[in-house]
Amino acid sequence: MPIVAVAIGAVVAIIVLIIIFKAIWRVAEPNEALIISGLGAKAHNRDTAESLGFKITTGKGTMVLPGFQTCRRLSLDTRVSGLEVTCVTSQGIKVHVRGVVIYKVGDDFSSIANAARRFLDQQKMMDDKTHQLFAGHLRSIVGNLTVEDLLRDRDRLTNQVRTSSADEMGKLGLVVDSLQIQDIEDEVGYIDNLGKPNSAAVASAARIAEAQRNQEATQAEQMAEQANAAQIRDTEIKKRQYQGQVDQAAAEARQQVITKETKNAELEADRREKALEAEVRKPADAKAYERVTLAEAERKAAVAQAQAEAEATKINGQAEAEATRMKGIAEAEAIKARADALAENQEAVIAQQLAERWPEIVEAGAGVFGNVDNMVVLNGAEGVEDMLAKALTLGGTGLGVARQLLSTMNGQRSADASASNGKLVPVESDPDTK
Structure with missing residues (x-):
């Protein structure tokens, strides 16, 4: 504890000394002088050795005793x-x-x-x-x-x-x-008047100088314009001379072209004359000869064609007659074969005819149900088949068709029988074959 107290006392003493030093010490700035007056503040003037009643300090520090001395600053x-x-x-x-x-x-x-x-x-x-x-x-x-x-x-x-x-x-x-x-x-205005003569002289000299400069400038412009006009004139003359030479050369060139074109035209006329001789006149003579020859050949060809057509017509007539005769024989044989077939197996022939016209018979029978709004079918497909059979067998339209078919077949059979007895039905030939 005593050591700490001593240390604190020393620190306090140092701080007190610092405060005291700052309180009594003054420093002069470079641009000022410290004027110290009071107890003991006396000095001698270094320049005159005069004793002063105050102390002057510049550029350094000095001690001032508070309460006994006063320090003031004088700006330099x-x-x-x-x-x-x-x-x-x-x-x-x-x-x-x-x-x-x-x-x-x-x-x-x-x-x-x-x-x-x-x-x-x-x-x-x-x-x-x-x-x-x-x-x-x-x-x-x-x-x-x-x-x-x-x-x-x-x-x-x-x-x-x-x-x-x-x-x-x-x-x-x-x-x-x-x-x-x-x-x-x-x-x-005395000073202004002093300057007026000089100003007037200067202004006059300035105007004279300006007039001289303007005159010189005008002369220079005129000379430049004259030189420019002369240059333009010489240029125009040279241009016209050059243009004359160009026009003369162009005229000579055109004359040469005309001469060459005339010669070419004469050569072209000769060429066309020869071409006309070779391409028109000679071909015309050849075509005339060709027409005569072709006319004679066409006449002979027409005669030959007429003869060939007549011969062909004759041959075609004979061929058509033979074809008609053969067709009649074939039809007679067919009728005879049908009659024989009908006599031997009448049911098969009728079934075949019915089968061929079955769609027509079914369509006629289905017309019976055309006015029916609602219909109940029992037994599925068998019921439909039974109903259709009844429609065909109970005097319906399908039955009429079948009856008509049978009548037609009976008439045909009688005809075939007559034919088989040696009575042939005449057959007309196709108009296109006449």
Whole structure:
């Protein structure tokens, strides 16, 4: 515990020392001077060995005892003060002079001491005092000069003002970095009138120069136009000469073409004459001969064809007669064979005829049921077959068809029988075979 207490006490002591050091130690910035006054704050001016009642510190730190000493700061920054002064020249002309003064507190101990005595608590008054100082010197110097002197040599005016105010600025602890006269004006237009002759001369010279330039430009344009016209004329002449040569060459070429075309036309006429001789006249004679020969050949062919057709007609007639005779014999044999078949197996022939016309018989029998709306069939397919058989056998239309068929067959059988007894039925020949 005692060690901890000692350590804490040491830390507290260090902190207290740091606080005390910060409270009593002051450091001057590069652009300021520390003015320390109070108990023991005395120093000697290094420039004049004058004993001062305060201490000046620049660019370093110093100790200030609180309660016994006071530390204040004096700015060494550059300051700007504008000048607007109404002056009267030696000619009695009132002019307004505007300028600017750039100044600061001097870096030496004497300047700092002088500035500290006058502006330490009133640093904002530096600009006003500086303006008054320079305004007085500026009025004094301008009163000995003319307006022409002011306009002609402003550097002279600036140097005179700086030189005349240097001693007083030094007593204030101030030094001038720059002084510029920016503008000079008058109320009566004197300065403007001074410039008018020169302005008129300059304007006249400008107009003369402009007129000369315009004249020279016009002459140059005329010469250029003449040269251009001559060039155009020469170009047109050359173009026409060249065009004449081209036209002459074209005419000669056309003449050659015409001559060649004429010769070609003559050759073409000769060729066509020969072609006409070879292609028209000779073929015409040949065609005439051919027509005569063909006519004779056609006549002979017609005679031969007529003879052949007559012979063919005769042969066709004989062939048709023979075909008719053979057809009659075949039909008679067929009738005889049918009669023999009917005599030997009448039932088979009737069944065959019925089978051939069975669809017609069934269709006629089905007509019986045409007006029936509802019908109940028993025993399935057997019931349908039984019903159809009854329809055919109970005097229906199908039965009439069957009866008609049987009558037809009986008539046919009688005819066949008659034919078989040696009575032949005449058969007409096909009209197309006549």
